[in-house]
Each structure stands twice: as structure tokens, then as C-alpha cells.
Amino acid sequence: MRHSISLFLFLFAVWLLLSGYFETLLLVLGLVSCAFVVWIAKRQDVVDHEGHPVNLRPIRWIQYTFWLIGEIVKSNIDVARRVWHPKLPISPTIVKVPADADELRQVIYANSITLTPGTVSIDLTDATITVHALTREGAMALEQGEMARRVRGVRRPE
Template identity: 45%
Template sequence: MRIIATAIVLAGLWLLLSGLYKPLILAFGAASVVLVVFVVNRMDAVDGDRVALHLKPLASVRYFFWLLGEIAKSNWAVTKIVLSPSLPIRQRLFPVPYNQKTDLGQVIFANSITLTPGTLTVETDLGYFLVHALSFSPGDMDALADMDARVSATESAGAA
């Protein structure tokens, strides 16, 4: 049953993302789905283990759209830095504390930092991430604290 569900999800995702419905393309898509389902089944990657997400759906969607806006703003800022003749770069490595209760929340926060242009999560440690910024300013800590709070707000009360 899991194999069929996996095939249906993959086929649906493929159809949604490809947007092409010509017979040859559909045949390639079907072949891709069959190959992936075969490989996944042989690897026992779909073994029935469940991972509890402990995320609030509505808060997660709000966070996703907020993050898209932050990525756009950061893209613009990095573009201005790169195109500036003087290249106003103020690189810095600094620790950023996190307050997430789950590993998933910590991964979301660390990846959100890395997705935001001009910043990169370099290392993780108990209670903080080491972050590299292309152009550090004191306001970055406030922005990262805001991001931390927003990610924490996506975690459900059942998170441990």
C-alpha cells in the first residue's frame, strides 16, 4: 500500500511541477516514477517509520511567506553590495542563539539563515549556531532574533 501511495504522490508532484502533458513526456514521467519507486522500495527507505513533525500548519505557512519576503529583501541588499564600486563588505562570524525545542525547528532556523542571501550557518552547537555574514550590522542580531521567534512560533505545544 505504501508503494502505491508513494507512486501516486510522486506522479502527482511530477505532473504538478512539469506542466507538460504530451504523450512522450507523460511516458518519461511514468518511467521516472516507476524507477524511483523501485529504487526506494529496494532501499527500504519507505519502511513505515513515522517522524512527528510537531509544527503548526497555519504558522508554518505564514512563516514560509514571511521567509520568501526576507529572501527577496536580502537578495536586493546583496545585489547592491556586489554592484557597488566600493564593495562595502563587513564579513563576520558570530554566534546566534536559538530557542527551538525540536531538531526540526533547529533545522528550519539554520536553513532559513542559510537561504537568506549574505548569511550562512557554518556550525551548530548546543544552544547556538555559528553564522557567517557578508555584511554584518548590529541590526542583524535583532533580525535573527525575530527569525528565531518566528520559527519557534511554528513549533506545536507537543514538541519536546
């Protein structure tokens, strides 16, 4: 029930942000369509704990976001330099990095790896992420495990 309510509130917030009209008729239409979507989601059995991660630490989360933006900017510049370089100095490497057992942390970690240009997570089996890196340096930086350490702090330990 808690997850349905949070889904409904989220959907209605999106409706308000996208429409920008506050007339009674449109608000009622919004409420009805949000309720309808929640009903469909219930029927499809997709409303569960994955839809609403409640035990994140907000401050760590914001810190992590800013750190990740910095990393993305740095690796963007690096990859752009390599692409424009006449000799194309790349050394594609495949490396396996250990991830946390927790599902949400795995998702955050793998998505962060993919978001950073120069590293793409290509497979995830038994809490081990297979990463394709554009350069050997990128692979080594990932193996240092700073990103993994920061991801671990994002969620409260159970």
C-alpha cells in the first residue's frame, strides 16, 4: 500500500509539472489517470520495493551525485582528447570488478560505471560486474575501487 501511494504521488507530481494548468477539470482528469495507472501497475504486479528506495542517505546521496558529475566531466574530456587525437591512443581492456551483494547498490554502481564515458558495464553475474574500458588507465582507476566505496555509503546498512 505504501508503495502504491508513493507511486501515485510521484505520478501526480509529474502530471502537474508537465501540464502547468491548475483548473478543476484538468486536476480531476489527472487524478483519475494517475489512479488508473496505479491500478494497471498493481495488476501487472510491478509495484514493489524496487520502485521506492526509502533507505537512502540524502546527504551522502547528494555528495555522491556531485562527485559523479566531477568524474563524468573529467572522463569526458579524456575520451574527447583521445577521439580527436590523430593516432587514436586507445587500449581497450576488459576487467571484472566486485560489486556489493545489495541489489540497489549494484544498480547504482553499474549505472555509474556506464554513465562515465570510457567505462561500460557489459555484464553482471554473481555480484561481479564485467567492465569494458576504453583505456588501460580507466580500468585501473576503476579497480582502485573509489567509486565502489562511495556507492557503499549511499545506502543505509540494513
